[in-house]
Amino acid sequence: MHHHAQLLFVQMGSHELFAQVILKCDPPDIRPPTSWDYSSTPTLEEVSAWAQSFDTLMLTPAGRNAFREFLRTEFSEENMLFWMACEELKKEANKSIIEEKAKIIYEDYISILSPKEVSLDSRVREGINRNMGQPSQHIFDDAQLQIYTLMHRDSYPRFMNSAIYKDLLQSLSEKSAEA
Numbered sequence: 001m002h003h004h005a006q007l008l009f010v011q012m013g014s015h016e017l018f019a020q021v022i023l024k025c026d027p028p029d030i031r032p033p034t035s036w037d038y039s040s041t042p043t044l045e046e047v048s049a050w051a052q053s054f055d056t057l058m059l060t061p062a063g064r065n066a067f068r069e070f071l072r073t074e075f076s077e078e079n080m081l082f083w084m085a086c087e088e089l090k091k092e093a094n095k096s097i098i099e100e101k102a103k104i105i106y107e108d109y110i111s112i113l114s115p116k117e118v119s120l121d122s123r124v125r126e127g128i129n130r131n132m133g134q135p136s137q138h139i140f141d142d143a144q145l146q147i148y149t150l151m152h153r154d155s156y157p158r159f160m161n162s163a164i165y166k167d168l169l170q171s172l173s174e175k176s177a178e179a
Contacts, residue, residue, distance in 0.1 A: 042066075044172040051160055054152040066168060070159045071151075078116040079147050079155070082109040086144040090137050102135035110143070118147050 042062035050057040050066075057063040064080065071077040085105050092098050109118045110128055120128075124142045131139050159165055 044176045047169050047172055054156045057156070066164060067159055070162050070164045071155060073164070074155065074158070076155060078109060078118055079151050081116070082118045083144055083147055083151070085109070086140045089140065092137050098137050099135055102132065102139055105140060106132060118143070119150065120146055
């Protein structure tokens with residue numbers, strides 16, 4: 001099986017640019033995008049702003065990266081990966097690519113057989129199952145909102161109190177004090 005990496009540039013929000021490396025295997029085994037957000041080191045102002053709201057944190061690549069690193073320590077990184085995969089799907093216009101990506105997202109995060117299954121209620125899960133025959137780029141919107149809310153309610157407060165966040169804030173404070 002040969003692999004080739006494909007580099008995509010994706011426009012996010014108003015002006016953030018992040019590169020996403022997709023490792024493609026020989027079909028039909030196309031793996032999902034491992035969405036690495038490439039970004040420079042965040043500023044002290046940015047990192048301080050993350051404490052103001054979960055939305056602020058999630059809007060910046062550096063914020064998503066730091067939060068994702070924290071989620072990994074809680075063994076719930078799949079929530080962020082699922083949310084990011086849904087963001088990618090929503091930008092897609094090509095019907096066959098939508099179907100292919102929806103199938104990958106389903107197998108990776110919705111299927112009860114997946115080790116990375118995200119926690120969704122039965123109503124949302126049934127809605128997805130009903131629409132998988134003809135998926136649109138918005139098939140996972142309810143599920144994405146549910147996972148966003150879950151991360152906001154459960155993981156975000158713990159992230160704000162975590163060593164990951166506090167150490168980052170501390171190191172940036174020291175840097176700006178030296179400047």
